[in-house]
Amino acid sequence: MALLIGPKDYENEPPRHPALRINAKEPFNAEPPPSALVASYITPIDMFYKRNHGPIPILKDPSSYRLEITGLAPKKLSLSLEAIRSLKKHTVVATLQCAGNRRTAMSDTRKVKGVGWGISALGNGIWGGVLLSDVLELAGIPCYTRRSANGGKHVEFISVDQCKEEKGGPYRASVPLLQATDPEAEVLLAYEMNGEELTRDHGYPLRIVVPGVIGARSVKWLASIDICPIECQGFFQQQDYKMFPPWVDWNNIVWPSRRPLMDFPVQCAICTPSDGSFIKTGTTVKISGYALSGGGRGIERVEVSLDGGRTWIEATRLQSGRSAPSNSYISDVDEQREKWAWVLWEYSTTMTPPTTIIAKANIVVDSSPKPRSFNNSLNHIASAPALDKAIY
Amino acid sequence: MALLIGPKDYENEPPRHPALRINAKEPFNAEPPPSALVASYITPIDMFYKRNHGPIPILKDPSSYRLEITGLAPKKLSLSLEAIRSLKKHTVVATLQCAGNRRTAMSDTRKVKGVGWGISALGNGIWGGVLLSDVLELAGIPCYTRRSANGGKHVEFISVDQCKEEKGGPYRASVPLLQATDPEAEVLLAYEMNGEELTRDHGYPLRIVVPGVIGARSVKWLASIDICPIECQGFFQQQDYKMFPPWVDWNNIVWPSRRPLMDFPVQCAICTPSDGSFIKTGTTVKISGYALSGGGRGIERVEVSLDGGRTWIEATRLQSGRSAPSNSYISDVDEQREKWAWVLWEYSTTMTPPTTIIAKANIVVDSSPKPRSFNNSLNHIASAPALDKAIY
Ligand SMILES: [Mo]
Numbered sequence: 001m002a003l004l005i006g007p008k009d010y011e012n013e014p015p016r017h018p019a020l021r022i023n024a025k026e027p028f029n030a031e032p033p034p035s036a037l038v039a040s041y042i043t044p045i046d047m048f049y050k051r052n053h054g055p056i057p058i059l060k061d062p063s064s065y066r067l068e069i070t071g072l073a074p075k076k077l078s079l080s081l082e083a084i085r086s087l088k089k090h091t092v093v094a095t096l097q098c099a100g101n102r103r104t105a106m107s108d109t110r111k112v113k114g115v116g117w118g119i120s121a122l123g124n125g126i127w128g129g130v131l132l133s134d135v136l137e138l139a140g141i142p143c144y145t146r147r148s149a150n151g152g153k154h155v156e157f158i159s160v161d162q163c164k165e166e167k168g169g170p171y172r173a174s175v176p177l178l179q180a181t182d183p184e185a186e187v188l189l190a191y192e193m194n195g196e197e198l199t200r201d202h203g204y205p206l207r208i209v210v211p212g213v214i215g216a217r218s219v220k221w222l223a224s225i226d227i228c229p230i231e232c233q234g235f236f237q238q239q240d241y242k243m244f245p246p247w248v249d250w251n252n253i254v255w256p257s258r259r260p261l262m263d264f265p266v267q268c269a270i271c272t273p274s275d276g277s278f279i280k281t282g283t284t285v286k287i288s289g290y291a292l293s294g295g296g297r298g299i300e301r302v303e304v305s306l307d308g309g310r311t312w313i314e315a316t317r318l319q320s321g322r323s324a325p326s327n328s329y330i331s332d333v334d335e336q337r338e339k340w341a342w343v344l345w346e347y348s349t350t351m352t353p354p355t356t357i358i359a360k361a362n363i364v365v366d367s368s369p370k371p372r373s374f375n376n377s378l379n380h381i382a383s384a385p386a387l388d389k390a391i392y
Numbered sequence: 393m394a395l396l397i398g399p400k401d402y403e404n405e406p407p408r409h410p411a412l413r414i415n416a417k418e419p420f421n422a423e424p425p426p427s428a429l430v431a432s433y434i435t436p437i438d439m440f441y442k443r444n445h446g447p448i449p450i451l452k453d454p455s456s457y458r459l460e461i462t463g464l465a466p467k468k469l470s471l472s473l474e475a476i477r478s479l480k481k482h483t484v485v486a487t488l489q490c491a492g493n494r495r496t497a498m499s500d501t502r503k504v505k506g507v508g509w510g511i512s513a514l515g516n517g518i519w520g521g522v523l524l525s526d527v528l529e530l531a532g533i534p535c536y537t538r539r540s541a542n543g544g545k546h547v548e549f550i551s552v553d554q555c556k557e558e559k560g561g562p563y564r565a566s567v568p569l570l571q572a573t574d575p576e577a578e579v580l581l582a583y584e585m586n587g588e589e590l591t592r593d594h595g596y597p598l599r600i601v602v603p604g605v606i607g608a609r610s611v612k613w614l615a616s617i618d619i620c621p622i623e624c625q626g627f628f629q630q631q632d633y634k635m636f637p638p639w640v641d642w643n644n645i646v647w648p649s650r651r652p653l654m655d656f657p658v659q660c661a662i663c664t665p666s667d668g669s670f671i672k673t674g675t676t677v678k679i680s681g682y683a684l685s686g687g688g689r690g691i692e693r694v695e696v697s698l699d700g701g702r703t704w705i706e707a708t709r710l711q712s713g714r715s716a717p718s719n720s721y722i723s724d725v726d727e728q729r730e731k732w733a734w735v736l737w738e739y740s741t742t743m744t745p746p747t748t749i750i751a752k753a754n755i756v757v758d759s760s761p762k763p764r765s766f767n768n769s770l771n772h773i774a775s776a777p778a779l780d781k782a783i784y
């Protein structure tokens with residue numbers, strides 16, 4: 001037997017790039033330095049953040065692998081890698097982002113449990129594989145199905161790794177059937193990353209990629225897809241990756257009372273210069289970072305302030321190697337933008353005496369101003385769903 | 393001839409409720425008092441805001457009416473009211489909101505041109521009619537079409553009113569073909585409002601309702617639907633209802649540089665007590681208002697602060713006559729919520745000395761906290777995309 005298996009120990013971990021910043025060794029959780037993120041629009045595989053909940057699975061004999069489609073699927077399927085690769089190939093550029101990205105900064109406001117991520121628990125990849133909607137059609141579920149004929153409403157992805165949080169069981173997560181069967185949502189069964197076969201750290205031989213959604217739903221080392229009447233009841237869907245109001249704490253939390261996080265929030269982060277840098281007055285500095293929003297909602301613009309938020313200048317946005325100038329909206333050309341991908345942004349300036357740089361991003365939808373802030377400075381923030389700062 | 397016509401003058405305006413607050417008489421633009429809004433989940437027709445750009449059209453002989461489907465439709469159609477009513481009836485509860493709602497408050501921050509709306513340029517209606525996606529199927533365009541076989545990518549709705557801004561031409565607006573052909577988007581050709589035939593002020597005999605989108609796209613007195621290769625080039629799509637960055641003013645504005653507003657932003661407003669009320673210390677007061685978000689994204693929770701933003705309490709949310717308690721999330725039950733409708737909210741309390749009441753709403757998606765605010769009070773706002781206040 002040489003099936004895909006999740007080992008019990010860390011004896012067979014893959015090699016990793018020494019520049020990664022390790023947040024936890026076993027399971028291995030690491031992110032690149034922020035400056036590496038903005039070095040390229042497509043994040044190199046070895047610089048892509050690694051997020052694991054157990055030892056990395058092993059597949060010795062690829063010909064032995066089968067993806068099982070089970071549960072409320074009208075037709076059960078058992079697909080070899082060869083069978084999957086013979087289906088129509090689809091490629092999507094999508095940024096994956098851990099729900100815990102920037103958790104360390106969140107904890108400045110209030111202590112958050114979990115791995116202490118910096119600002120680099122995300123990366124932008126080119127994912128190659130087959131559309132989940134195509135595979136579900138083969139299993140007898142047509143495109144755009146909210147509820148299948150026999151009552152399926154969720155699609156659960158089940159891995160083979162041994163997770164402590166699941167008491168040694170595999171990682172699993174689900175998305176609604178409507179999203180899974182929507183070709184426009186581009187949920188992918190990916191076997192390639194950046195044009196190469198998936199590496200073990202990123203889910204070899206097959207993983208899910210759910211564009212625009214927190215990384216926690218993009219299950220790696222996929223073993224089976226279960227069509228279910230209810231949402232995944234596993235730890236990572238029901239007892240992790242949820243947001244609670246400020247008056248909830250660990251003593252009074254009621255896990256089922258809030259929905260699982262799905263689309264990630266709009267983010268805007270400064271990657272260079274690094275936080276707390278000393279820069280000589282008069283030096284020309286390139287301020288750069290990333291901005292992205294969940295659900296494919298896009299980034300309308302990025303603004304930078306060099307005076308602590310008093311005045312703002314629009315930054316240059318870059319996507320897919322092309323510059324998106326400030327007057328970039330062209331109906332229909334625009335629809336071809338890489339909606340699931342981040343934008344990298346930059347603004348070059350000559351540094352003046354000690355200051356705070358702030359960057360903020362506006363998303364494309366829901367970008368109207370929010371009236372009636374209770375003072376003027378708040379109004380800037382009310383219209384700025386995401387911001388980052390660096391102090392000099 | 394007794395076709396649907398847009399008169400030149402205001403000799404034949406319909407009667408209106410005297411409680412409406414008139415912002416402009418000709419064309420007639422008016423909104424109800426805020427307290428009337430929270431009096432019922434479904435807004436009565438006579439209390440629904442009226443938004444017009446010219447004299448109200450007249451249809452003397454309903455049997456003469458024809459809706460024309462033209463342009464890049466594979467099959468051209470000319471549909472009588474009888475033909476439209478014979479199609480499968482669809483009902484949707486949706487809040488319509490003028491893009492200019494709260495413009496007066498916006499102008500506290502910066503002067504905005506246009507009708508000076510208060511906080512009541514919105515209403516929640518039950519719309520009855522036929523799905524646009526069903527009608528487009530009859531015209532030869534299948535569901536979920538991004539681009540039709542002959543190059544159609546937008547669906548333009550054309551009225552018959554005489555608008556000054558269009559130099560006497562009719563009001564018109566478009567939505568993308570993909571949205572128009574998506575049954576889940578529930579774009580409606582409505583002939584009923586709250587179970588009654590549409591009134592003249594609200595678009596008799598037929599109007600568009602685009603749920604979750606600014607009212608400006610829900611064209612009234614519909615005469616034709618044109619399948620186009622490009623977005624509507626009319627005034628209201630290209631030179632109005634757009635948002636510009638703070639450094640753009642009337643001297644340097646480049647209209648085509650920004651996209652037309654579509655989904656409206658998250659809103660949260662206090663309707664009672666009214667702004668600037670005097671309330672005796674010790675009186676029990678019901679604080680109430682509405683909250684809604686565009687694009688069907690829902691309202692996760694509403695919070696009220698009685699101490700100027702220092703502490704927050706969750707308000708009770710009401711939708712469809714049912715209470716949505718704070719631990720309201722139940723997977724799948726939840727999907728039946730009225731996603732296009734507002735929630736009304738309330739919180740009763742005993743008033744203490746002069747204070748500022750603030751209400752804020754969080755939307756369901758994109759509700760993760762925004763890390764790294766540059767002071768603590770901003771963090772509240774960064775996680776509060778919409779707020780309102782009343783000063784006592
Ligand atoms: Mo994650």
Ligand SMILES: [Mo]
Nearest residue numbers: 490491492608
């Ligand atoms: Mo409007």
